[in-house]
Amino acid sequence: MRSSYLFTSESVSEGHPDKVADQISDAIVDLFLSKDPEARIACETLTTTQLVVLAGEIRGKGIMDTEGNWAPGVREEVEKTVRDTVKRIGYEQEGFHWETLRFENNLHPQSAHIAQGVDASGNKDEGAGDQGIMFGYAADDTPDLMPATLYYSHKILEQMAADRHSGTAPFLEPDAKSQVTLRYEGSKPVAATAIVVSTQHGKGYDEGDKEAELHAYVKKVVADILPAELLSDETVYHINPTGSFEIGGPDGDAGLTGRKIIVDTYGGASPHGGGAFSGKDPTKVDRSAAYITRYLAKNIVAAGLAQRVTIQLAYAIGVSKPLSLYVDTHGTGTVGDDRIEAAIQGIEKLGGLTPRGIRTHLQLNKPIYQKTAAYGHFGRKAEGDFFPWEKTDLVDDLKAALA
Incomplete structure (x- = not known):
């Protein structure tokens, strides 16, 4: 192990377009598992300007039969779940609004060939849903036994989202990213050398006193999250380094399920097998x-x-x-x-x-x-x-x- 080194991890907020997609996919997983705990679900989501598209394959009692026919009322429940998820995140923007966005549902029955390999039958136990x-x-590193760089990156955005939802920081919009760089001595983090936070904001918060207010707010959140001994006058802050971030979320960039697997796991501190989590039932x-x-x-x-x-x-x-x-x-x-x-x-x-x-x-x-x-x-x-x-x-x- 190196005696001294820098390491960095990033996080993205619940309003990031890829995370919007992940949350929609997992909301569909929850909906179907609530109807059939043995349901098979592989639900992918695409988000872009005023559009959400679902695709994938499913199987479950009270959900869809093998011919692709929906159980009564379930198709409508799927659309309501999608819109409610976008609403909970907080998107009521011209370019992405929970109530007026277009919605496409392209879910279809699970492949019979996958089903026969995965399902238990006779003396055969249930098999893995994929290789x-x-x-x-x-x-x-931390009380929750996570890499500190990722742990603090997550916590910064969680606090900002909580402040946005509560009205404490009304100038924030849902999309945001964070990044924390720590210096390690041995295996222990000893100093934060760089903090990056890019957050979607209300109109005018990219100049003058409003920009200064946003910057001061972000630094206060960082100070509340990171241990004081990690921060110093030498910590470098990059807050909205592009200057403006008014257009964000799915309107600013398309989102897809499963594109933030390193954010989802260990921030690069560990290998990742390649498979994403969201949108999949637990047989996968x-x-x-x-x-x-x-x-x-x-x-x-x-x-x-x-x-x-x-x-x-x-x-x-x-x-x-x-x-x-x-x-x-x-x-x-x-x-x-x-x-x-x-x-x-x-x-x-x-x-x-x-x-x-x-x-x-x-x-x-x-x-x-x-x-x-x-x-x-x-x-x-x-x-x-x-x-x-x-x-x-x-x-x-x-x-x-x-x-």
Whole structure:
């Protein structure tokens, strides 16, 4: 590990066009899972000026039959869910308005060939919804065991969104991006060298006293979020560095589901398998296996077995058991990485890390996903049934297995 280095992560707000798409896709996942917990969903969203388009394939009782016929009232529920999501985010602009935007619904039945590979039948257990590799990560940078650069990038935008919704910062509009650069000494962040915040704003907040008000507000948010010892007179701020940011959201740039996978995960501190999360039901291991690897990584660090850890799982479509499990504690482990791998594989409650075992242990067949689709899927508080992969209830099992 290098003794001194800079590292940077970025985040985007709930109003970023790609995140609008993610939230719509996950709102549809929640809608369908509320009707059928075993529903199969792959919902992609496109957003652009005054337009939202859904595409993908679905299957579920009370939703759509194999011929593509919608159950009574469900098509209308889908459109209402889309408009309600855009309204909740706060888009009531001429170029993108929840009430007047055009909407296209191109969802269709799931491929029968995919279904036969994934569904359980006879002696065959439920198979993975796709092939792929998934990574999980945890580090002791922050109380939630996330990379500090990403953690603070998310928190800055979360606070700005809260202030926008409450009316505390009425000059803010929904679209925004942040970026935090920290200097690390060893494995610990010691200084914030650069903060970047670009936020869509009301008319006139790009010059004079109004611009100064916006800049002062952003610096106050940063000061409230980052620990004081990380900030100094040497911290460089870039606030709306292009000068003006009045046109934003889907009107300023098209948005697509799944384009912010590094924002969704670990801000570049860990590898990413390539698969996106939003719009997918939990039989898709792109989503569920990424959640279980985060859960395992967080519990390993919480158990004091490592300061940071990366975990990889791999699957083949239609096959239930993972092809491989890999643990790397980056030289910070208190026991051998191979012993941790063996311990994980021996914990019965994990169900062999099969798709069904993961869904059962983390209780993923619930409509819990829309809240994941902005400000990161990881490092969030486990509230009720939300974010169960953030719980540290595997610590005692890991310790016992390694005793």
